[in-house]
Amino acid sequence: MDCKHAHSLMHDYLDNELAPDQILLLKEHFAICPTCKEHYDQLERTELMLFGTKTQHLEPISGFVTANIMASLPKKAKQRVWLQWVKNHPAITVAAMFFMVMFISALSFWNQDRDLMVKGPDLDKLIIEGDKVIVPKGLSVAGDLTVQNGQAEVYGEVNGNLTVIDGSMNLASTAHISGQVTKIDEAMSWLWYRITHLFSEVSYR
Amino acid sequence: METRLALLARKGDQRAFAEIVELYKDKIFHLAYRMLNNRHEAEDVVQDTFLRVYKNLDRYDENQKFSTWIYRIGTNLCIDRLRKRKPTYSLDAEMNDQEGVDGYSILPSDDRTPESELLLSETQQLIRQAIESLPAKYKTVMVLRYLQDLSLQEISDVLDMPVTTIKTRVHRGREYLRKKLERKL
Ligand SMILES: [Zn+2]
């Protein structure tokens, strides 16, 4: 092998692209040619120095962070952010939509119904005077009683929950209510009532 | 994985794009800094690179490695800047093995502070200057090969040139740097 051939092989060797038998030939040449050996050593050291600079620490100007780069991008995709979020969180989105629909319908419902409404069993045995709903003494209502836009006066028994919506309640000392007594007079709590009841209804079905 | 991020980003996923930025901003900064030897310009290149990537996500071919694509964009931006910098500078002028001209004087000075300069060893400074003095086409392959650790094949993909051309350039670049660094070797 002459020096010219050796020279081209040493670059291939540094590129890791030399076959083992050729590496052997190259090394044989190095053994008899100190000039090529020295040349190769210099190239190898050059390469090591180059690779060495890779680890050199380079500090970009402070604040050169991902957030800043992101902020510098055009805003055209901005409108799609919320849509993207919807795509990424389908369950939450459905829930949010559901609550929104609930909220709107519940609010309108709450605003619409200004008339007295009574819901429960044994309605015919209750005494209704104007907006006053009376559970007389000795009467036992066999279930939940709901009064909306009125005053509930209980002297007897309610074997269930008593709920008064947007009204007042008056429980006599003789009154006995086996379930929960709830008074709702704000749109938000009405909403909450609707939602919790809807869920319990759904879950019991 | 980057390909997946790119596809997500294409659909408008900002978080995926932020992850791409996080993965590549330092790499592109190093590449640009070594190519241009100027912090501000390097940062501009990083910004421009991500801007181009962002705008061209639709054109990204997912069969291609994402790293190749982003390196290509970054490298081209650097080369453009080098070209604008020295329109009459002959790329091969210094490859004639006649080192009479000191290449450093015609290059724009970096905005390095004297303090940061002190942190670099004399050898490291010498290497930096040697790389800086390389003609653009050799500088590009040397930076990609040694500072970004790309293989010859990868460089060939990035620059869209035959591997044999890349090999020749690496060989010549190596010889050039060896000569520049001779007194340190
Ligand atoms: Zn020889």
Ligand SMILES: [Zn+2]
């Ligand atoms: Zn040589």
